[in-house]
Amino acid sequence: EAQVTQNPRYLITVTGKKLTVTCSQNMNHEYMSWYRQDPGLGLRQIYYSMNVEVTDKGDVPEGYKVSRKEKRNFPLILESPSPNQTSLYFCASSFLETQYFGPGTRLLVL
Amino acid sequence: AQKITQTQPGMFVQEKEAVTLDCTYDTSDPSYGLFWYKQPSSGEMIFLIYQGSYDQQNATEGRYSLNFQKARKSANLVISASQLGDSAMYFCAMREGYISSGSARQLTFGSGTQLTVLP
Numbered sequence: 001e002a003q004v005t006q007n008p009r010y011l012i013t014v015t016g017k018k019l020t021v022t023c024s025q026n027m028n029h030e031y032m033s034w035y036r037q038d039p040g041l042g043l044r045q046i047y048y049s050m051n052v053e054v055t056d057k058g059d060v061p062e063g064y065k066v067s068r069k070e071k072r073n074f075p076l077i078l079e080s081p082s083p084n085q086t087s088l089y090f091c092a093s094s095f096l097e098t099q100y101f102g103p104g105t106r107l108l109v110l
Numbered sequence: 111a112q113k114i115t116q117t118q119p120g121m122f123v124q125e126k127e128a129v130t131l132d133c134t135y136d137t138s139d140p141s142y143g144l145f146w147y148k149q150p151s152s153g154e155m156i157f158l159i160y161q162g163s164y165d166q167q168n169a170t171e172g173r174y175s176l177n178f179q180k181a182r183k184s185a186n187l188v189i190s191a192s193q194l195g196d197s198a199m200y201f202c203a204m205r206e207g208y209i210s211s212g213s214a215r216q217l218t219f220g221s222g223t224q225l226t227v228l229p
């Protein structure tokens with residue numbers, strides 16, 4: 001089954017404790033991206049990657065890092081999480097037009 | 111200026127009736143794509159329908175159709191014969207620029223419309 005998976009689905013952490021949210025897709029898509037969703041704001045892009053070792057900032061990259069060492073994986077790294085990074089995070093991948101989203105990761109930073 | 115505007119924070123519709131969710135967009139790029147996604151209470155984002163800026167006909171996918179009015183810069187989603195399972199948040203989104211295998215594909219989302227289907 002073609003899909004985008006994210007782990008963990010739910011995470012509660014404390015300020016400053018480094019965390020990684022993994023994202024993996026099995027569709028051989030070149031393009032992958034991360035979004036965060038906050039109430040009343042829709043989804044906003046954090047980072048994207050057009051291929052292995054090619055990443056770039058989206059609209060809200062501050063406080064996040066990404067890497068793309070393999071085509072299928074695109075982890076999101078929060079080096080020092082802060083409460084304003086409490087959000088619902090989505091990973092997405094696409095070949096051309098349509099982006100397919102993972103199930104989302106709900107993050108709470110205390 | 112907002113690139114995607116959804117002016118209806120919430121909508122109610124009776125089961126089996128049709129409903130239109132509004133979306134207006136703002137871009138100066140002649141090449142763009144418009145999308146609608148559904149987000150049920152479980153949280154996942156489900157792709158519904160896509161319309162390209164050069165498409166001559168309105169997109170349709172089953173009970174979903176996109177009423178594309180280019181001159182007015184609107185891309186309203188029409189759901190026919192509403193079902194209880196249609197209750198969800200609906201997002202309109204836009205991708206600007208010509209798409210190719212090497213191009214960025216950032217989606218800009220509206221703030222969403224919460225649709226409730228009444229029995």
